[in-house]
Amino acid sequence: MKTDELVTMLAAGAGAVEAGATARRYTAALGWGAFGATLLMAIVLGVRPDLAEAARLPMFWVKLAFPGGVAAGALYAAARLSRPGVKLGRVPAALAAPVLAMWLLAALVLATAAAGEREELIFGSSWSACPLFIALLSLPVFAAALWAMQRLAPTRLAISGAAAGLLAGSVGALVYALYCTEMAAPFLALWYLLGMLIPAAAGAAIGPKLLRW
Amino acid sequence: MRRIQVEGRVSATEDRLRDLMVRGLGGDNAAYHSFLRELSARMRAFFRKRLARLPDDVEDLVQETLLAVHNQRHTYATDQPLTAWVYAIARYKMVDLLRRRAGREAMNDPLDDELAVFASSDTEAADARRDLAKLLERLPERQRLPIQCMKLEGLSVIEAARATGMSESAVKVGVHRGLKALAAMIRGGDK
Numbered sequence: 001m002k003t004d005e006l007v008t009m010l011a012a013g014a015g016a017v018e019a020g021a022t023a024r025r026y027t028a029a030l031g032w033g034a035f036g037a038t039l040l041m042a043i044v045l046g047v048r049p050d051l052a053e054a055a056r057l058p059m060f061w062v063k064l065a066f067p068g069g070v071a072a073g074a075l076y077a078a079a080r081l082s083r084p085g086v087k088l089g090r091v092p093a094a095l096a097a098p099v100l101a102m103w104l105l106a107a108l109v110l111a112t113a114a115a116g117e118r119e120e121l122i123f124g125s126s127w128s129a130c131p132l133f134i135a136l137l138s139l140p141v142f143a144a145a146l147w148a149m150q151r152l153a154p155t156r157l158a159i160s161g162a163a164a165g166l167l168a169g170s171v172g173a174l175v176y177a178l179y180c181t182e183m184a185a186p187f188l189a190l191w192y193l194l195g196m197l198i199p200a201a202a203g204a205a206i207g208p209k210l211l212r213w
Numbered sequence: 214m215r216r217i218q219v220e221g222r223v224s225a226t227e228d229r230l231r232d233l234m235v236r237g238l239g240g241d242n243a244a245y246h247s248f249l250r251e252l253s254a255r256m257r258a259f260f261r262k263r264l265a266r267l268p269d270d271v272e273d274l275v276q277e278t279l280l281a282v283h284n285q286r287h288t289y290a291t292d293q294p295l296t297a298w299v300y301a302i303a304r305y306k307m308v309d310l311l312r313r314r315a316g317r318e319a320m321n322d323p324l325d326d327e328l329a330v331f332a333s334s335d336t337e338a339a340d341a342r343r344d345l346a347k348l349l350e351r352l353p354e355r356q357r358l359p360i361q362c363m364k365l366e367g368l369s370v371i372e373a374a375r376a377t378g379m380s381e382s383a384v385k386v387g388v389h390r391g392l393k394a395l396a397a398m399i400r401g402g403d404k
Binding site for chain 2: 001002003004006007008009010011012013014015016017018019021022082083084085086152153155212213
């Protein structure tokens with residue numbers, strides 16, 4: 001087939017294209033993914049019984065705001081990376097802001113704590129399980145975000161996969177926060193972040209294979 | 214001085230092509246046809262310059278890029294410079310090709326800047342080595358038939374649905390998936 005024939009073929013009956021494809025894909029992916037993550041938590045872990053009580057503590061909302069902020073940054077990153085020729089722009093700042101804020105708070109808490117309390121503030125009682133549970137709960141959004149991205153056109157596959165993974169990890173952490181009883185800022189700054197980074201690393205690894213188009 | 218002239222020319226091309234593309238996205242198939250035709254000449258000149266050592270691959274890469282531009286055209290946001298969008302796709306497809314060839318020769322990124330993508334035009338098509346018509350024949354029937362009816366014989370969706378006995382939405386999905394499958398075959402066949 002000659003190139004001219006291909007051009008004629010592609011243009012024939014091409015028709016109109018709906019605008020807003022990126023937004024639609026990610027809305028669907030996030031909706032289904034978050035639903036899946038919540039369901040998974042309810043089945044595997046269960047919701048903490050004192051959730052209503054916990055919701056009265058300011059730290060509970062910090063615990064949601066941290067992964068929530070990372071999720072917003074990761075969604076912004078994924079949406080930009082899914083379209084050819086769009087620069088990252090303010091993505092690094094959007095991702096760094098919630099992390100730095102959390103670290104600052106953690107540093108403050110550690111600095112003002114008595115020496116004997118610090119270990120408890122960092123490790124809590126569930127440090128070894130927390131990152132793994134977050135990674136587990138990230139799976140539904142992970143699959144959904146990659147599904148959305150595959151239908152768009154990322155040109156930097158490793159970093160796009162990482163953005164999809166970080167989005168999944170942060171939603172996973174957001175959902176996990178409804179189960180987890182840890183309330184110390186240093187714990188969140190360390191183990192929640194690690195939990196979010198596990199799917200991000202996995203995304204960077206499989207992105208180049210899975211996202212090719 | 215020369216740089217300024219090139220930029221002026223490129224930006225006139227950008228405006229014209231962008232206008233055609235936007236009209237195409239709105240459903241104007243004639244404008245979209247003009248867009249793809251001019252784009253193919255730009256792509257040919259762009260790749261010919263950069264693939265001096267692989268001249269036989271140029272036309273295949275032009276076709277692969279056109280197919281990619283078509284399949285991913287929903288990712289173009291009209292507030293974005295078309296130059297940047299096209300350049301990113303052309304670059305992605307070229308790096309992909311070079312990576313597939315990387316077994317034979319070490320690869321270094323041969324690209325310069327995105328303005329170059331519209332800087333020159335070459336309407337003399339060489340023959341493609343890969344025949345897309347043959348690849349089309351390998352598609353499953355539910356994709357091949359809608360593409361033949363709509364894309365090659367120029368039937369409308371309604372006519373194509375009647376001719377194939379498929380529903381209208383199945384015809385549309387068949388065309389869409391068929392062209393994506395075609396791009397996937399091209400990717401896989403070169404390994």
